[in-house]
Amino acid sequence: MFNKRSLKFNLFKNPSVKAVKLLFFPAVISLIFIALSLFCSPESVSAQYTAPFIKPLEGGIITGFRQEYFDEEKQVSRMHTGIDICAEDGSSVVAAGNGKVVYVGFSPIGGRTIVIRHNEKIRTTYLNIAECFVSTGDRVLQGDIIAAISAEDDPSSLSPHLHFGIIYDGYYLDPEDVLNIDYSSISKYIVLEYVENDFKIQAEWK
Structure with missing residues (x-):
């Protein structure tokens, strides 16, 4: 009978599943960094920028x-x-x-x-x-x-x-x-x- 205990065991003991996990999470992290670089780069000026204005001249x-x-x-x-x-x-x-x-x-x-x-x-x-x-x-x-x-x-x-x-x-x-x-x-x-x-x-x- 397939139960939660066997599922938990297989996720941690099955080498193929472990390999997929090792490849999946770094890929997700990489995609997050790429997305952040696109939105935060000075080349992409958008409403995502939340820093306040500064005074352009002291006086x-x-x-x-x-x-x-x-x-x-x-x-x-x-x-x-x-x-x-x-x-x-x-x-x-x-x-x-x-x-x-x-x-x-x-x-x-x-x-x-x-x-x-x-x-x-x-x-x-x-x-x-x-x-x-x-x-x-x-x-x-x-x-x-x-x-x-x-x-x-x-x-x-x-x-x-x-x-x-x-x-x-x-x-x-x-x-x-x-x-x-x-x-x-x-x-x-x-x-x-x-x-x-x-x-x-x-x-x-x-």
Whole structure:
């Protein structure tokens, strides 16, 4: 009669079963490591990344999110879509998180601009930069130096600063709030009203 005791005995005493076990478990472990490498590699930027953003530039915030300011060139009032961080001339700007550089170019209201895509919906924008150290298509890790700032690149300002913005699925977020939360929970904080202005997400950023 085949019972639990004979089954237990056969599993441990049958050489063929033991051989299968010895081959099966290492194969499973290998598959797990391969899967982890695919999801965690900087080459695969996805929502699986849960580290919080870091501040891209050390310095004081001189203009806050949604703060109203006057556009001297167009003579209109605007709503600020990010934060301005002031620092010394030549200070380095770093990537706020792992991602892919999807745009390096010129913005009519922010001068030289870099956009990094962190997953399907999240972008960070870096404006008023003097030097770009990355190109479109580059993969970057959190903390990598991507640019430098200078007052010469922004004649309207007496001090060099970085305009840092965070866009989630077409919505501008307050960077001061987002710096303290995870990518995985960011959707819970989409409570900000979309700010209309002429700084749209361009097609090549998507």
